[in-house]
Amino acid sequence: MSEQPPGQQHEPSEPSVLTPPPPIAVKRQDQVASPSESLQADQDFPSEVEMTLVGHLEELRSRVLRGLLAVVVGAGVCLLFVRPLVRLLEVPAKGIHFLQLAPGEFLLVSLKVAGYAGLTLALPYVLYEGLAFVLPGLTRREQRLVAPAVAGSAVLFLAGLAFAWSALVPAALRFLVSYGADVVEPLWSIERYLDFVLLLMVATALAFQLPVLQMLLAALGLVRADSMLKAWRFVVMASALAGAVLTPSTDPITMLLLSGAITALYLVGVGLARLVQRG
Numbered sequence: 001m002s003e004q005p006p007g008q009q010h011e012p013s014e015p016s017v018l019t020p021p022p023p024i025a026v027k028r029q030d031q032v033a034s035p036s037e038s039l040q041a042d043q044d045f046p047s048e049v050e051m052t053l054v055g056h057l058e059e060l061r062s063r064v065l066r067g068l069l070a071v072v073v074g075a076g077v078c079l080l081f082v083r084p085l086v087r088l089l090e091v092p093a094k095g096i097h098f099l100q101l102a103p104g105e106f107l108l109v110s111l112k113v114a115g116y117a118g119l120t121l122a123l124p125y126v127l128y129e130g131l132a133f134v135l136p137g138l139t140r141r142e143q144r145l146v147a148p149a150v151a152g153s154a155v156l157f158l159a160g161l162a163f164a165w166s167a168l169v170p171a172a173l174r175f176l177v178s179y180g181a182d183v184v185e186p187l188w189s190i191e192r193y194l195d196f197v198l199l200l201m202v203a204t205a206l207a208f209q210l211p212v213l214q215m216l217l218a219a220l221g222l223v224r225a226d227s228m229l230k231a232w233r234f235v236v237m238a239s240a241l242a243g244a245v246l247t248p249s250t251d252p253i254t255m256l257l258l259s260g261a262i263t264a265l266y267l268v269g270v271g272l273a274r275l276v277q278r279g
Contacts, residue, residue, distance in 0.1 A: 063129040070125045075118025082110045085117055086190075089197050092169040096177070098190040109191050116198050120161070124154055145219050145276060153212045160205030163261065168204060169197055172247070172254040200254075203246035207262050214269030218277040225274035228266075239263045 078085065086109070090098065100106050127150050135143060177186050217223045236259075243259035 060133060063133050067122070067126040067129045070122040071115075071118050073118070074121035075114045078117035078121060079110065079114040082114050082117075085113050086110070086194070089113070089165075089194060092165065092197070093173055093188070093193065096173075096186050096188055096193075098188055098193060101189050101191075105189070105191050109194050112198070113194060116202065120157075123157065127154065141219075145216070149212050149216060152215075153209055156208040156212065157205045160208030161201050163208070164201040164204035165197075168200055168247075168254050168257055171257055172196075172200070175253045200247065204258060204261075207242065207246060207258070208265060210262065210265045211269035211272055214266070215272040215276055218273030221277070223273070225270050225277055228270045228273060232266075235266050236263055239266070 090096075131146055131150060135146065180186075214223070214228060218225060218228075239259040239262035240255070242262055243255040243257075247254045247258055
């Protein structure tokens with residue numbers, strides 16, 4: 001090996017040249033995006049709006065307050081017509097005499113009936129407020145399903161109320177009255193009766209939302225229609241359990257009617273899921 005002459009120092013090798021990082025592309029608000037970028041953004045999130053977490057919470061709070069205000073206003077309007085509403089709810093109980101067992105019982109009943117009716121009356125506006133909050137975060141494909149889902153949800157809610165009032169409540173009352181007709185005379189508290197009717201009607205209306213839920217899950221790609229159809233045995237068992245839990249009278253006639261309706265709605269939801277599922 002050759003030795004370096006004394007006094008001569010070894011010169012360090014030149015460091016490798018580092019490539020500078022690419023500049024970060026920041027799009028100003030006054031810049032116009034290219035047609036391809038605009039088309040892609042329109043297809044992905046056409047209504048996307050950038051907001052802070054505090055802004056989202058503030059918007060959610062304001063929409064919830066407006067929805068509650070709509071329910072209160074609807075209840076106030078229904079309170080003016082509460083007597084015809086109570087008479088309408090008494091129609092399925094033919095031949096039954098109702099009693100007021102405590103002072104002010106009918107006043108509390110009137111407020112309760114007006115509250116349920118106000119919620120039903122304000123339901124379209126409440127759905128609108130919820131839709132306006134979640135719509136900017138949905139893709140264009142998901143936004144196309146929002147209007148049918150909301151309209152179908154409202155129609156199914158009213159259909160559930162009508163089904164409970166016309167079929168479930170009369171069937172339950174016939175069974176309960178005939179069961180003890182030879183032992184006791186039916187004299188019912190108006191509050192207990194309306195609690196029974198309102199709870200059954202609202203529970204049935206909520207159970208009628210099952211097809212809409214299935215359609216949305218299939219549209220988001222979370223569940224496929226084939227998987228839903230394969231699980232029909234579990235659905236029959238779950239509908240029987242739901243009929244037993246949601247029916248306040250626990251009579252077999254009402255439970256069978258409600259569980260049969262839930263099973264039929266599930267099959268309808270499978271058909272809707274097959275239409276909207278991805279792929």
